Amino acid sequence: MLLEVEFLTRMLVGNISYLLLVFSMMMTRMLMLRIVAIGSGISGAGYAYFWLNDPVCTFWESAFTAVNLIQISLIAYRNMLARFNEDERVFYTQLVSELEPHQVRRLLRRGLWRDGQAGTRLTCQGEAVPNLIFLKEGRADVLVDDQRVGSCNAGSLIGEISIRSGAPASATVVATEPIRYLSLDRKELQANMKADPEIERAIDRVSQQSLEFKLMRMNKAVIEGAAVHRVRVVNSRSTSDELAPVLGG
Numbered sequence: 001m002l003l004e005v006e007f008l009t010r011m012l013v014g015n016i017s018y019l020l021l022v023f024s025m026m027m028t029r030m031l032m033l034r035i036v037a038i039g040s041g042i043s044g045a046g047y048a049y050f051w052l053n054d055p056v057c058t059f060w061e062s063a064f065t066a067v068n069l070i071q072i073s074l075i076a077y078r079n080m081l082a083r084f085n086e087d088e089r090v091f092y093t094q095l096v097s098e099l100e101p102h103q104v105r106r107l108l109r110r111g112l113w114r115d116g117q118a119g120t121r122l123t124c125q126g127e128a129v130p131n132l133i134f135l136k137e138g139r140a141d142v143l144v145d146d147q148r149v150g151s152c153n154a155g156s157l158i159g160e161i162s163i164r165s166g167a168p169a170s171a172t173v174v175a176t177e178p179i180r181y182l183s184l185d186r187k188e189l190q191a192n193m194k195a196d197p198e199i200e201r202a203i204d205r206v207s208q209q210s211l212e213f214k215l216m217r218m219n220k221a222v223i224e225g226a227a228v229h230r231v232r233v234v235n236s237r238s239t240s241d242e243l244a245p246v247l248g249g
Helices: 002-024 030-052 055-081 086-095 101-109 160-165 186-195 197-247
Strands: 111-116 121-123 131-137 140-144 147-152 172-175 179-185
Touching: 002 030, 030 055, 055 101, 086 101, 086 131, 086 179, 101 111, 101 186, 101 197, 121 131, 131 186, 147 197, 160 186, 160 197, 179 186, 186 197
Parallel strands: none
Antiparallel strands: 111 179, 121 172, 131 179, 140 147, 140 172
16 A cells, blocks of 8 residues: 555656646746746656655756746846836836736836827828837827828827838827827837747737727727718708708609
8 A cells, every 4th residue: 555655656746747847838928937847846856866866867857946946036136126117107007017027127128208299290101110109198199091080098009010010100190189108119129029929929919909999999980980970861861851842842
């Protein structure tokens, strides 16, 4: 009975080490990957020391665990150094809350906070878009061929399509009231995305959500516009029918 328990324990600890290692490779966030990897290293070192009596394997499993502990300590230290003012915290919490503070600090390091008055152009139709814009305060109209097709409110992203595709702006965005916004340089942003897959995934996610929201809002506006048009047509016909006897029609 004791032999069976010892055998099962040995098999459990030995397999857990590899299971955790495989599981860590499935993590999309570096911090979680390292935490799971530490669990793998600890169980692997224990298995090598207590059951295999293999000093070489024990040493390398311990070294693997120590490296990951050091990396987690570095992440914690960088996060501790990251500080955000009110504007930056709004950007962090509303757009990229899944990132670590030091990653957001890296993004913001190349960004500029700006204020604009009504009439400020954030993008121009047909022209290159040099920046990804986060509108923190205020409101702006979206114009296509000088016709208003939508609006951007506080919390909106502007220029997300052009940032990824490199295509010219598909619309002109003009502030309709005083605004405050964050301008992220396109080249610097793309460099950060290329260097850090987590930043790339966060920007892709928020860009996709922004596009989906804008499409839904545009579809809603089209449907409401069509409904208003039908009401006007019905009212026009009703008025014509009422006036026909008076006009001799």
